Amino acid sequence: MHYISTITTSGTSTTLIDFQNIPSSYDHLVVYASMRNAGGNFGGYTMFFNGSTTSDVFAQIGIGATNTTLETIARNDNIDLQLFPIASPDAGDSYTSSRFFIPNYKDTSRKMAIGEGSGRFHTRRHRYALIRTSSTSAITSLQIGNGSADTLAHNCTATLYGMKNTK
């Protein structure tokens, strides 16, 4: 796995992280992210590709500390990967930790990505998520944003890695 780039938020007005000009020299992408909401809304976080907010299908399964029921939420009209679970931004909240695997990101066919994250979010502490993008474009940029209009807390960090199919 090769390091590509990282972003760490330093202020309180950032609401979107944007990896642009992702190199095409890898086979798969991996993202590690530590996020926290700085605003007043409860909020998951969203991931989308190539700046598109309309061409993805999203499903997630949440596992709660007190509720062990698996839930799948399918959304057909938006992009949300609400995989950065976090509750209201009170002082007791910590940064969440999430990772995503985005295989075959250069394919010009529909692609899927899978991720998991842990944190404090409503009744569910751990979530698995699946994105299916209906776009057939190769992924050249990747955005991670707050699920609401709130901003990200300072010191949110997202790091992008590339993987190659070589021994």
Next chain:
Amino acid sequence: MSEPLMKAIVDCSTGEVSMVPLTPEEIAAAEQRTEEYLALKAAEDAAKAAADAAKASGIAKLLALGLTEEEANALVK
């Protein structure tokens, strides 16, 4: 006046990070996500409240039948 919403952009080819204000379209999209998210959460809250209420009702009925609280909780776990 509040600070403008920004996005942090990293150019993966150079590693350069820049801060750029969100466009009106991006702000509108974020606000739409807020509305969608709050609606989703409200539905989840309602479902959980209904499940909790059903569980409490079930435990009460089991207690009325003579089970201990430990036994009732074990059955509805």
